Amino acid sequence: MGRWEPDARGRLMAAAVELFLERGYDATTVADIADRAGLTERTFFRHYGDKREVLFAGPVDVHDVLRTGVVTSTRPGVAPLTLVAGALDAVCALLQGDRERSRRRQQVIDAHDVLRERELIKLAAMADTIAQALRGQGVADPAASLAAEAGLAAFKVGWEQWMTDDSGGRDLTDHVRGCLDGLVGLAGGSPAPQSPTQAQATTKTRTQPVKDSPRPREGRPA
Structure with missing residues (x-):
């Protein structure tokens, strides 16, 4: 029987982050960790x-x-983005335990291209999982995909805000919820300005003279 190794997973993670910061990711081996x-x-x-x-x-x-x-989070008549918010609340509760440890981990990731790429892959997989779950609750595409991608964008920005927030007044859930609310506000705001091409086409349509319809020719008397 193997000997008991209390919190082996946590000890390995702490050791790895320490070594990655001290020596660099590439110079650290599994044996070192x-x-x-x-x-x-x-x-x-x-x-x-x-x-x-x-x-x-x-x-x-x-x-x-x-x-x-x-x-x-599924209830009759609930909007897809509200379901996404419920899913992200659960993830935030899981991740927001130790801000300083999360900062150190993120510092390692940000310093290495291969790790940043891995993080993007992880976020994309999370969006896919949310979209699939929404479809399972009857949300059709493109709404399911759009809600999932929008939710992950809000999560990413909220995570970055939480990492740099030294006030201690807001937890990760608050930051992510705030970003989701901001996203909804953007969607309900004023329409985006037209591009130059669209504006030119609209102006041309408005200024183009309207030709009179040809008058019908009078028929010959029988």
Whole structure:
């Protein structure tokens, strides 16, 4: 029987972030991470597939959380974006525990192209999961896809705001909800100005003279 290793997953994550910041992502090995955490490489691979996944694999499947959030928010007549908000609330509750640890993790990601690309892939997968969950609740496309993509855009901006908010007065959920509200406000605001091509076409249509219809020719008397 293997020996008990309390919070091995958390220790590995903390050790990895420390080493990535100290030595750089490329210069850090799995053996380095395991040694810093006081664990073995075998233990590392029981929890993570590779060193990159230390930054992206959470203790709970975020896709299950999103799907459940959409389902539990479903009510008759509820708008798709409201269902998305319910799903994102559940994810925020999962992620907003330790802001400083999240900042350090994000600092590592922002410093490496390969990690930024991996984060974009993760966000795209989250949007796909939300869209599929919306379709499962009867929301047709393009509404399902649009609501999911809009929700993830609000989540991304809200996450960035939360990371830099030192006031401590608003949690991650507040920031994401605020971005969603702002998005709804934009959608209900004034129409976007016309492009130069559209404006030119409109002006041409308005100024083009209207030709008189030809008068019917009088018929010959029988």
